[in-house]
Amino acid sequence: MTAVICSSCSKRDKPTVQLHDHREIQICFDCLGWMNAKRNRQMMAHDGGWKVGGFEPIFTLEDVARSVDHYAKMGFEISFHDETYAFAHRDRDLTIHLTKRVGDIQSVVGSLYIHCESADEVADEWRKAGLEVIGPKDEDYGKREGSHTDPDGNLTGFSSPLR
Numbered sequence: 001m002t003a004v005i006c007s008s009c010s011k012r013d014k015p016t017v018q019l020h021d022h023r024e025i026q027i028c029f030d031c032l033g034w035m036n037a038k039r040n041r042q043m044m045a046h047d048g049g050w051k052v053g054g055f056e057p058i059f060t061l062e063d064v065a066r067s068v069d070h071y072a073k074m075g076f077e078i079s080f081h082d083e084t085y086a087f088a089h090r091d092r093d094l095t096i097h098l099t100k101r102v103g104d105i106q107s108v109v110g111s112l113y114i115h116c117e118s119a120d121e122v123a124d125e126w127r128k129a130g131l132e133v134i135g136p137k138d139e140d141y142g143k144r145e146g147s148h149t150d151p152d153g154n155l156t157g158f159s160s161p162l163r
């Protein structure tokens, strides 16, 4: 087997994808990530307004340990923020937040977590539109994070990396 070399950074033996029309050109996942980030910045500069970098569902549950077992059986990798908040990861594109429910089951509503370039930009736009927003503020886990609750109690959290 011949070594695979990334046509962009020249690193060897990393996972790569081939270009559709130029199969001899292989791009490693790191370089693809860099290009995607660059595309997102260009789109932001072009269109204005906040952009979604990624989004994740938040499931609220009775017993985090029980749910962690359950999602592990479903083939997810598990990581913890603390004993009341865990994450179930599958591949690169799916993370489910597993958070202990506060209140009874009637209180359960939809919740979503958005990753974006600037949490302040999101908060500013939503406040300008007359919406109530909490935060954003810097958190010790490396995020600048805020949230908004819609009239029916559905929660949208949003964050950008701390700079």
Ligand SMILES: [Zn+2]
Pocket: 006, 007, 008, 009, 010, 011, 027, 028, 029, 030, 031, 032
């Ligand atoms: Zn590369």
